[in-house]
Amino acid sequence: MTAPHALTSELLTAFAEDPRGPVALALRQQLVPVEGEGGVVFPPTYADIGYSLDTLSDGTKVVTIDSVGAQANRIEPLFKRAAPGRPDNPLAALVPQIDIAIGNDRTVSILDAGHRLGDALIRSSGLADDARAAFKLYQDNGDASALAKLAPTSLVFGAWDSRDTQAKLPRILQSVIRAWDVDVLHRAAQYVPPIDYVAEGALEETGDKSENDVRSQLGFRHAPAVWRDDGRKEKVLGGVVVRGEIRRDVTINLVALRQLGGDNGAALRRYVLGLALVAAAEPPEAFLRQGCLLTPAPNGASDWAMVARTGERTPVALDADHALKIAREAKAAFGVAPDRTVKFDPGRARDALDEKKDGKTKKKAKG
Template identity: 45%
Template sequence: MTELDESLNGWAEGKAAALVLEQPLRPVVGTLVFPPTFAPAKKGDPSDYIIDEVDGQRVATLDTPGAEANRLEPLFLKPPLAELVPQITIRAGNTQRNLLELGHRAADALVRSVPDKAKIVQEAFEQVLVGDYGALAAFAPTSLVFGAWDSRGTGAKLPRLLEARIDAYGIEKRHRAAQYFSAIDYVETGLLEQSKDKKQLEQRSQAGFRDSPSGRQPGGVELVDGGRIVRTLTVHLAGIQRLGCGTDSERGSQLRQYILGLALAAATAPMSLFLRQGCSLVPPKDKPRAKWRVVGFDGWEEEIDLPHDAVLAYARAARDRLFPEGFKAQTWTATKEGAQAEVKKRAKGDDEAAAASQ
């Protein structure tokens, strides 16, 4: 066992509160980046960026924890991380999805639409409620890493044990406008009749048959006055410490080591940060690589090295201890009957709730 392995085992057992990486980033060119737009707080208002004031600086959200989780989890679809977790494909008619691709993970409606697996999944969440995470880890360990909420079933909540986000500090909001020009004059060429009907003209604009201005829109955020972009990754060791396998203390320890291995394997893996059009990020030029820090419960901090290859080896060993027989690829089939049964459960629950309130 290496010195790093010993440290990781100790951290899995609660000898520290968290592992944190604050990674500085920059746009691949220039100082302008485009954050995601979000639904407005008030109905009818346009979508906009999330920009807050923090310590006298404007801070824009470039990637939320939920979005980051959805970027990190698919790393387990391909080697070398794919071998660390079960690979379960769910078929629904002519469509198929890997369990790792589902937005709600093990709690997703598609999983509950598989008749011969729905009960197994429900029982796994029921065991979570009494402190046994082993059954869920056997088919959906990344639900423990990235979080899940069985809101439509047992109500079991799994917090994110690997949390990441990207923010831009010291920014000014920019705006943009555009003008769409149709290829030809469709009335003049006789392809369309002259019209003054407002609704018809609007329909022609929507279909691309008339010139149309887009109006003033959010045009990204500019880094100003020493502005910076930071990606923050946190592995919550305090949360991993709480995982267990009921009264089986040895298996509980193996589970904690396995989940820590998965979290760090994803957190340290090389990953493209092309987030969206206008927001492709890379590390700064001529600056040292950001280092991980271990943070203690009393606030002490210490810089550490977490090489991806070493972490990957640790995760493989932890997997082999917890699941010595390994994983076999599985295919689950969702059915119309399975989906309808889930809908009926919801209808029955609503009826019972209505009756109880009377």
């Protein structure tokens, strides 16, 4: 077996600068439930469809265990300042720590904003003008320097300023977890109240069905939850059994990285690459949701490879400590905005709502 290539300075330069260099770094990692092979895993459920389940042409069923967006939202907070009482987080020093103050005692980190720099929370705060200027600079000139200094994780995980400039930032890092060849299970349950409220005289007897339904919903009456083929399947889904594999696929898009321009572009790209390497090398969040606690397979391959333009794959050594060292050096060379706290502005939020309402009213009148 070929020994993995070390991430030398020369190789990092090729990743960030060479237009004929590798197109991506890729990881295919096998995961298993803590219960072991064959354990029941609970995917996320979605309104109206239940599990995100696809059937391939050969009949194989594939289910999403954690989507690209969900993985990004799990990984990005790794860069957040440590909570009080917890050890310092070395990753927090790599990016600006910017908080939005809401009211007197509530703050939200921009690293927790679902749409990142394009989130409504940002547009309704003292960060709005800086964010808009950074998006416009990128949109008009391909210059990502302001974005990298203000909110670099928006470049790593992607963002879309869909409510304002329409600027789109492609994901440099993408991760997704799917389970292959699955069978869907269902479950049933029966709630039994601690007492018979009617027999004890606490509630009167009634034959009114709607009244009894309400009593069941509030826990005053027996409440069964059973499998029904009537459009309510998501309420009684019981997880999946995986006959194939649970796989985490991670990609660092080096082509998208090399397209980031701006003043001191080489330092900018090396910095964003460093953050992407850190995010990729950190151990993944194991607890995805109730009934879905996953770890890397003991004997499963989890090696990184750089993928050439020809499709040739070459192993590379990527570990968390080396990635952190690379990112620290890159941040020092590039420089980012200082930590700060800005205020949420209810007036901005109200103006955005009124503008949207006026637009709908005018559109309706014109129609």
